[in-house]
Amino acid sequence: MNRINSLLAGVLSSRWMKALAVVGMAGVAEAQGGNRWAPFPPASDFGHRFSELFWLITILCSISMVIVVLLLLIPLLRDRARPGHKANYDHGSSLHDKRLTAVISLATFIVLDAWVLAIAMKDLREAYWNMPEVDQAETYPIEVLGQQWAWHFRGPGLDGEFGTPDDILEMNQLTIPKGRPVSFQMTSKDVIHSLFLPEMRTKKDVNPGSINKTWFKPIEAGEFTILCAELCGYAHYQMFGNLTVMEQEDFDEWEESASLLGIAAYDPEDEEAQWAWEWEE
Amino acid sequence: MSGQHIHAEPTNFFRKHVFSVDHKVIAKQFLWFGLIWLGIGGVMAMMIRWQLANPGEPVPVIGSMLFPRTNGVLDPATYNTLFTMHGTIMIFLGLTPLMIGAIGNWSIPLMIGARDMIFPLLNCLSFWAMFLGGAVGFISLFVPLGATEAGWTGYPTLSTTINGVGSGETLWAIAVFLIGASSIMGGINYMTTVIRLRAPGMTWQRLPLTVWGIFLTSVLNVLFVPVIGSAMLLLIMDRVFGTTFFIPASIMQGAGGGDPILYQHLFWIFGHPEVYILILPAWGIIGDLLSFFSRKPAFGYRAQVGAMVAVTLLSAVVYGHHMFTTGLSAMLGESFMLLTMIISVPAEILFFNWLHTLWKGNLRLTTPMLFSMGVIFVFGLGGLTGIYLATIGTDIFLHDTYFVVGHFHLTMAASALFATFAGIYFWFPKMFAREMNEFLGKTHFWFTVIPLVTVFCLMFVMGYAGMPRRYYDHTSAEYLRSLQHLNKYATHAAFLLGAAQLVFVYNFIRSRWWGKPASQNPWEVGTLDWTMETPVPHYNFKEIPEVFTGPHEFSNPDIPDGKDWISMTEKLKA
Numbered sequence: 001m002n003r004i005n006s007l008l009a010g011v012l013s014s015r016w017m018k019a020l021a022v023v024g025m026a027g028v029a030e031a032q033g034g035n036r037w038a039p040f041p042p043a044s045d046f047g048h049r050f051s052e053l054f055w056l057i058t059i060l061c062s063i064s065m066v067i068v069v070l071l072l073l074i075p076l077l078r079d080r081a082r083p084g085h086k087a088n089y090d091h092g093s094s095l096h097d098k099r100l101t102a103v104i105s106l107a108t109f110i111v112l113d114a115w116v117l118a119i120a121m122k123d124l125r126e127a128y129w130n131m132p133e134v135d136q137a138e139t140y141p142i143e144v145l146g147q148q149w150a151w152h153f154r155g156p157g158l159d160g161e162f163g164t165p166d167d168i169l170e171m172n173q174l175t176i177p178k179g180r181p182v183s184f185q186m187t188s189k190d191v192i193h194s195l196f197l198p199e200m201r202t203k204k205d206v207n208p209g210s211i212n213k214t215w216f217k218p219i220e221a222g223e224f225t226i227l228c229a230e231l232c233g234y235a236h237y238q239m240f241g242n243l244t245v246m247e248q249e250d251f252d253e254w255e256e257s258a259s260l261l262g263i264a265a266y267d268p269e270d271e272e273a274q275w276a277w278e279w280e281e
Numbered sequence: 282m283s284g285q286h287i288h289a290e291p292t293n294f295f296r297k298h299v300f301s302v303d304h305k306v307i308a309k310q311f312l313w314f315g316l317i318w319l320g321i322g323g324v325m326a327m328m329i330r331w332q333l334a335n336p337g338e339p340v341p342v343i344g345s346m347l348f349p350r351t352n353g354v355l356d357p358a359t360y361n362t363l364f365t366m367h368g369t370i371m372i373f374l375g376l377t378p379l380m381i382g383a384i385g386n387w388s389i390p391l392m393i394g395a396r397d398m399i400f401p402l403l404n405c406l407s408f409w410a411m412f413l414g415g416a417v418g419f420i421s422l423f424v425p426l427g428a429t430e431a432g433w434t435g436y437p438t439l440s441t442t443i444n445g446v447g448s449g450e451t452l453w454a455i456a457v458f459l460i461g462a463s464s465i466m467g468g469i470n471y472m473t474t475v476i477r478l479r480a481p482g483m484t485w486q487r488l489p490l491t492v493w494g495i496f497l498t499s500v501l502n503v504l505f506v507p508v509i510g511s512a513m514l515l516l517i518m519d520r521v522f523g524t525t526f527f528i529p530a531s532i533m534q535g536a537g538g539g540d541p542i543l544y545q546h547l548f549w550i551f552g553h554p555e556v557y558i559l560i561l562p563a564w565g566i567i568g569d570l571l572s573f574f575s576r577k578p579a580f581g582y583r584a585q586v587g588a589m590v591a592v593t594l595l596s597a598v599v600y601g602h603h604m605f606t607t608g609l610s611a612m613l614g615e616s617f618m619l620l621t622m623i624i625s626v627p628a629e630i631l632f633f634n635w636l637h638t639l640w641k642g643n644l645r646l647t648t649p650m651l652f653s654m655g656v657i658f659v660f661g662l663g664g665l666t667g668i669y670l671a672t673i674g675t676d677i678f679l680h681d682t683y684f685v686v687g688h689f690h691l692t693m694a695a696s697a698l699f700a701t702f703a704g705i706y707f708w709f710p711k712m713f714a715r716e717m718n719e720f721l722g723k724t725h726f727w728f729t730v731i732p733l734v735t736v737f738c739l740m741f742v743m744g745y746a747g748m749p750r751r752y753y754d755h756t757s758a759e760y761l762r763s764l765q766h767l768n769k770y771a772t773h774a775a776f777l778l779g780a781a782q783l784v785f786v787y788n789f790i791r792s793r794w795w796g797k798p799a800s801q802n803p804w805e806v807g808t809l810d811w812t813m814e815t816p817v818p819h820y821n822f823k824e825i826p827e828v829f830t831g832p833h834e835f836s837n838p839d840i841p842d843g844k845d846w847i848s849m850t851e852k853l854k855a
Contacts, residue, residue, distance in 0.1 A: 035766040039678075039747045053674045054745070061665040068632065068661045072654055075639040080646065081576070087643035087836040087845065092580035092634065101584050105629040113622040116672050121615065123674040129611050148444070190532060191439040192541060194606060194681060198747035198760060201678050205607045207541060208438055209529020212608040225760040229606075229681040229749045231432045233444050234357050237752040240760070 040199050043220040043245065046127035047201040053119055060112050128202075131215050132181035140177055144186035145275050146193035146206040149235040151226060154276055157259035163276035165266035168258045172241035174226065175258070177251035181217045185280060194230035197243060203229055211280060218245040285396045285478070290819045300409070302401035304386045305817060307408050309712065311382030312705075314408075315375055316789075318415065320782075322370035325363045327779050332360055334772035336754040357753040361430035362449075364751060366422065368433030369453065372555070373460045374415050376697050380562045381467060381502075382408065384704040385495045387712060389471055391810035392489050394480025394828065396820045399473045407466035414459030421452035429453035432751060434548060437527035437541045441519050451520050458513040461506045464558075468502035471495060480809070482828030487849070489808050489832045490579060491704075493586055494565020497593045501554045501561070505597070509551035512544055545604055553600035556693045557592055560660075563700030564589060564631060567653040569832070570703055571635055573806045574650035575642030576845050578833040581634040588627035588634075595624050605673050606680045614673055621671040628664055632657070643836070643845070647804070648722030652703035655730050656696050662734065663691030666741060681751075684744020687737040695733055702729075702785070709789075710803050714816040715796030721788040728781035735774040743767050807848045808832045826850045 042048050079087075092101075132139045143162055145152040153174045157166035168175075176182045186195060188208040195214070196203040204214040226241035246254060267273065291297045301307060324343070331340050332355045339345065344353025355363070386404065390397055398404045422428045426447030431440035435457075440450055475496045479488070488496075515526040525537025527544045564585075572579035579585060601609060601617030609617070635657055644650065666688045669675045679685065702725075709717050748755060748764050755761040755768060802811045809826060829852045836845045839853040847853065 034763050036746060036763045037742055037767070038745065040760075050675060050678050053672065054669065054678075057668050057672065057675065061668060064665055065661055068636070068657065071636040072639070072657060075575075075642060075644055076646075076654070079575075079639070079642050079644050081643045085643050087576040088641035089578065089836045089838060090580065090641075091578045091582065091833075092637055093583065097581060097637075098584065101581055101630055101633055104633055105626050108629045109622075109626050112668065113625050116668060117619065117622055120618065120672045120674040124611070124615070128674065128677060187531070190443055192436055196681070196749060198678070203606050203677055203680060207608065208532050209540060210542070210608070225758070227747075227749055227758060227760065231361070231436075231439065231751040233430065233439060234361070236361075237357070237754050238757055240758040 042199060042201050043218055043224060044200040044202065044216040045219050046216065049123045049127055050201040053116070053123065056119070057116055064112065131213060132183055138180045140180050140182045141279055142174065142182060142184050143276060144184055144195060144206060145189060146186065147189040148191060148233050149239040151239065151241045157262055158256065162279055166259045166263050167276060168255065168262050169273065173244070174241065175244045175246060175254060176218060177248050178218050178221045178245050179248065181215055183215045184213060186212050191232050192230050193228050193232050193239070196227040196229035197224065198227065199224040205230055221245045221247050285825070287396065287820045300405055302405045304390050304398045304401070304404060307404050308383045308386035310408050311378040311386060314412065314415065315379035315383060318370050318374035319379065322367050322375050323779060323782060325367040327776065328355065329363050329367060330772040330775040333755065333768045336756055358427060358430055360753045362422070362428040365429050365432050369418065369457065371694065372433065373457065374418065376559050376701065377464065378411060379701045380559065380697060381495065381498060382411070384562065384566065384701070384708065385471055387708055388491050388810060389474055389495060391817065391821060392492050392808050393475060393478060393483050394809045394822060394826045395474060395478035396822060398470050399477055400470045403466050403470050407463045407470065410466065411460055411463035414456045414463060417452050417459060418456035421449045421456060424448045424452065435516065437516065437519065437544050438532065440516060441528055443532065451517060454513045454516050458510055461510045464502045464506045468499035471499040472503065480826050480828055487828060487831045490565045490568035490585060493589060494562040497589055498558050498561045501558050501593060501596065505551045505554040508547055512547035516544070542607055545607060549600035549603045552603065554596045557596040559693050559697040561589060561593065563656060563697045566700045566704050567635065567656045570649050570653040570707060571638045572833045572835065573804060574645045574647055575639050576645065576835045577638055577642040578835060580637035582833065584630055585634050588630040591627040592624060595620065599624060602671055605676045618671055618673050632661070648719055648726060649703040649707040651723060651726045652699045652706065655726065656699045659691050659699060659734065660696040663688055663696060667692065679744055681749055682744035683740040683748045683750055686750050687740030687744060690737050707804065709792065710799030711810060711815060711817065713793050714799050715792050716799045716803065717792040717796060718788050721784055725781060725784045725788065728784065729778060732774040732778035732781065736771050736778060739767055739771040805846050807834065807846050809849055812848045812850055
């Protein structure tokens with residue numbers, strides 16, 4: 001099994017896979033005057049896994065589809081009804097046909113599905129579901145509250161605890177450090193939302209009544225997109241925000257001033273602002 | 282079975298045309314009903330596409346008439362209503378009545394050699410329950426405080442009074458419930474009829490694949506529609522009686538304590554089989570038609586039936602793939618991913634056998650044949666793109682983007698629609714005793730398949746590029762503005778697709794009343810429906826026929842008089 005895994009990893013990290021992913025993503029964008037046909041390049045450490053798997057499936061599916069189209073076209077051109085032409089009387093019920101059916105279906109399953117499945121399992125274990133330990137000092141925790149129609153984000157501030165006056169509260173704007181795993185705990189005030197960060201290649205529903213978790217590690221500094229992916233009512237399409245990833249030094253500076261601003265603006269009477277919960281391990 | 286009565290034909294107009302218990306009349310009622318709703322759902326799709334390509338501009342021609350308050354501009358609430366009702370209508374009031382109601386009602390008794398359904402009154406009730414459901418759905422569009430806006434999936438808490446205070450959402454749930462009741466009645470009737478009323482000699486292994494497909498669909502209907510019925514009842518209670526089945530305590534000031542995710546489980550336990558409810562009859566129909574028009578036996582008949590049975594069973598255990606981003610546990614997610622991928626094995630068996638049926642045949646490229654081959658093509662595209670969504674690694678990004686929209690439109694919508702068109706073109710001469718125009722039929726096919734594939738393949742690109750679905754306007758967020766050109770292309774193709782359906786409408790209406798009178802067996806096939814006279818007499822068979830050969834004995838060298846087909850009631854040369 002390990003050998004298969006390393007083989008798969010080899011294929012995926014091979015130069016042609018990478019080249020293909022780059023072609024796919026760089027997305028014809030600039031040449032088309034701002035019109036793009038592909039997502040912006042990934043900015044999280046597991047983001048490349050999506051494109052690699054996507055293009056692997058695309059290659060396998062394209063081959064399958066070409067075969068299907070050929071098998072439709074050949075009879076269409078060759079076997080059309082005409083005088084004197086007869087169909088081949090064949091029920092396809094011989095042992096040979098049954099074996100052929102079984103072999104082709106299983107072979108396609110192994111090539112098409114099992115291969116993809118193996119890589120997907122590996123990706124899930126190594127990346128998407130490999131949540132960082134929160135007590136690790138380098139993990140940056142964020143609490144998210146979705147509401148119709150805005151995103152609220154809460155950073156722990158300088159004391160590293162949620163629900164204290166120095167918490168950093170942001171709305172439709174999230175600021176995080178580069179190169180550290182960012183761990184999210186999320187819930188909603190009203191209806192189901194879904195936190196979609198296209199450049200980070202991640203998405204997780206934000207449900208009322210329970211806390212959902214997700215994570216990623218940004219590897220590029222810059223401005224990125226936050227969207228809502230689950231229909232949440234009238235202004236669903238306007239529920240977007242901005243994600244700022246800062247270099248660690250810039251972030252430290254920003255965190256300190258934002259945290260102090262938080263203390264200055266803290267109002268214990270403001271119930272709307274008291275939505276923090278104890279971080280779940 | 283010998284005990285099939287023949288009642289005198291009703292002479293009263295209401296008993297004959299309105300509350301008829303005759304499966305042929307009910308089939309035609311379902312046909313007209315389904316076609317009208319298909320048209321309404323189609324117009325809604327056109328308005329949705331208009332808004333996406335030209336956000337905030339008044340809808341041309343019909344806009345100012347339908348939305349006088351806004352001078353023809355769709356506001357976000359109306360837009361949400363439109364895509365919600367488009368989905369609900371196309372699935373429950375368009376494809377279900379056409380494929381299961383009309384083709385099912387027409388073909389089951391005629392193909393198995395029965396005088397009628399086994400429960401004719403239940404059959405009548407099934408149509409009128411659906412009619413009532415349609416009426417309630419229609420009324421829900423016009424109630425004060427707004428129609429439904431929660432998507433055809435109706436997820437709480439969006440569908441509870443926390444978001445939608447108007448009675449539109451409640452009426453929507455009642456409509457879905459009524460239509461579900463209709464489907465259950467139909468399912469019980471179809472299953473019992475196929476089990477009990479097959480003519481002598483019509484063994485399970487001689488059953489036309491159409492009947493197999495509809496039979497298996499009926500099994501799914503009876504097993505899984507009650508689940509959505511229960512979900513709708515609970516939703517109605519949450520909305521009307523103040524219960525909190527789906528509303529968590531945190532947003533009810535501590536009272537109650539339900540779970541919105543519970544609804545998603547209930548919905549998709551039904552919702553995934555629903556996909557197969559629509560696709561199994563399609564597979565059955567094209568399994569038959571590909572053989573009929575290739576003049577060749579259906580390749581691997583038993584393998585095809587086996588694959589359809591396998592899909593019926595598997596459809597019950599894969600629904601979790603709709604919920605990969607809701608926070609399913611890792612173990613559940615991985616299990617559902619594996620189970621979903623297993624479905625591709627029976628699907629591959631079907632593709633293998635369909636394509637093999639065509640191989641070395643004597644292909645008659647009639648309109649029903651073109652649409653059947655079209656199903657292979659669009660279902661190929663749709664089925665293969667399912668792999669991206671079954672794989673959690675790619676689904677995390679693609680979930681709730683236009684990729685999903687393209688995928689399910691190609692599988693459950695386009696494939697089912699193509700099979701429905703194939704069925705309508707195929708059975709029309711028997712149903713209305715007139716022929717449809719072949720030239721117009723082929724025009725309809727080519728002007729449908731090309732724009733249709735264009736629209737939905739563009740949606741794959743949009744989804745891959747990160748465009749979320751159910752957005753009123755993709756130009757407001759910076760990230761999506763650079764994708765707006767794709768929306769324009771898709772809308773142009775969609776309008777062409779919509780216009781092509783007018784060819785069908787014209788052909789259907791013209792042929793229905795002024796078409797060339799049809800002969801008894803214009804397609805030269807041997808199933809029982811085509812061996813009887815045209816128009817089909819009251820109570821179908823004076824004598825219940827006896828079946829001696831299978832439905833697909835084309836080009837058998839043992840056919841007596843040099844034809845390439847044989848009626849199921851005739852014997853092959855010994």
